[in-house]
Amino acid sequence: MVEQTNKIISSNDVHLFYGRNEALKGITMDFNESEITALIGPSGCGKSTFLRTLNRMNDLIPNVTITGTVKLHQQNIYAPDTDTVALRKEIGMVFQQPNPFPFSIYENVVYGLRLAGIRDRRQLDEAVETSLQQAAIWDEVKDKLHESALSLSGGQQQRVCIARVLAVKPDVILLDEPTSALDPISSGQIENMLLELKDQYTIILVTHNMQQASRISDKTAFFLQGHLIEYADTKTIFLNPQQKETEDYITGRFG
Numbered sequence: 001m002v003e004q005t006n007k008i009i010s011s012n013d014v015h016l017f018y019g020r021n022e023a024l025k026g027i028t029m030d031f032n033e034s035e036i037t038a039l040i041g042p043s044g045c046g047k048s049t050f051l052r053t054l055n056r057m058n059d060l061i062p063n064v065t066i067t068g069t070v071k072l073h074q075q076n077i078y079a080p081d082t083d084t085v086a087l088r089k090e091i092g093m094v095f096q097q098p099n100p101f102p103f104s105i106y107e108n109v110v111y112g113l114r115l116a117g118i119r120d121r122r123q124l125d126e127a128v129e130t131s132l133q134q135a136a137i138w139d140e141v142k143d144k145l146h147e148s149a150l151s152l153s154g155g156q157q158q159r160v161c162i163a164r165v166l167a168v169k170p171d172v173i174l175l176d177e178p179t180s181a182l183d184p185i186s187s188g189q190i191e192n193m194l195l196e197l198k199d200q201y202t203i204i205l206v207t208h209n210m211q212q213a214s215r216i217s218d219k220t221a222f223f224l225q226g227h228l229i230e231y232a233d234t235k236t237i238f239l240n241p242q243q244k245e246t247e248d249y250i251t252g253r254f255g
């Protein structure tokens with residue numbers, strides 16, 4: 001039987017320069033709906049840079065030149081008329097360090113909705129409950145929604161940041177080492193949550209943690225020095241890699 005997949009993002013021959021330093025050297029890869037893809041590779045190989053090309057976060061860095069195309073639902077996101085604010089709602093991002101705003105938990109979650117002009121209290125309340133439930137933190141915070149998000153633990157803050165992204169109903173969630181600043185229990189909670197979310201969202205995750213990649217991702221992409229070396233089902237990458245560099249990396253021979 002032919003496997004049915006639904007491509008949501010396609011990058012084609014993406015090169016990225018920081019000044020004269022070429023950090024991405026022609027990345028071509030597709031991402032399927034409702035899958036978790038892990039981007040792995042040694043420090044400096046370009047994983048985070050590539051992740052940021054997928055919602056144009058690199059636009060915010062001076063002296064960056066990008067060539068090639070990235071399409072979301074067949075539309076080139078680098079077309080001159082792209083609304084980058086709308087794009088970043090469709091492709092939300094979660095960072096390594098939890099970065100809640102210095103507001104209440106409630107206001108953190110509704111931040112994007114308020115920016116979009118939504119004022120209806122019931123709608124906002126519903127969004128808060130749904131997003132915090134999806135982010136698997138509702139039970140822990142439902143009685144203190146109006147307390148500062150900064151009073152929460154790091155793992156709780158990260159889940160609130162994920163709820164903030166979910167509240168605007170993105171299609172794709174990018175996560176850049178979302179658990180590397182967290183303890184193993186918080187990391188496990190976030191991994192379980194991502195597995196729960198993947199039916200509804202496309203998830204692309206940069207991680208240094210091989211166990212994490214093998215536990216939760218459907219596909220894994222191995223980057224090295226700005227090149228995409230191998231991209232395949234996670235099982236293939238970890239059990240039967242086709243490239244020597246991939247094998248050397250996953251068996252811990254370098255990196």
Ligand SMILES: Nc1ncnc2c1ncn2[C@@H]1O[C@H](COP(=O)(O)OP(=O)(O)OP(=O)(O)O)[C@@H](O)[C@H]1O
Pocket residue numbers: 018021023041042043044045046047048049050061
């Ligand atoms: N803002 C920036 N300005 C200039 N060069 C940068 C910038 N960000 C990254 N680079 C360079 O681009 C290359 C790729 O970096 P990137 O952060 O994407 O790698 P990475 O694989 O995510 O690394 P890590 O795992 O350490 O986060 C590196 O040579 C890095 O020094």
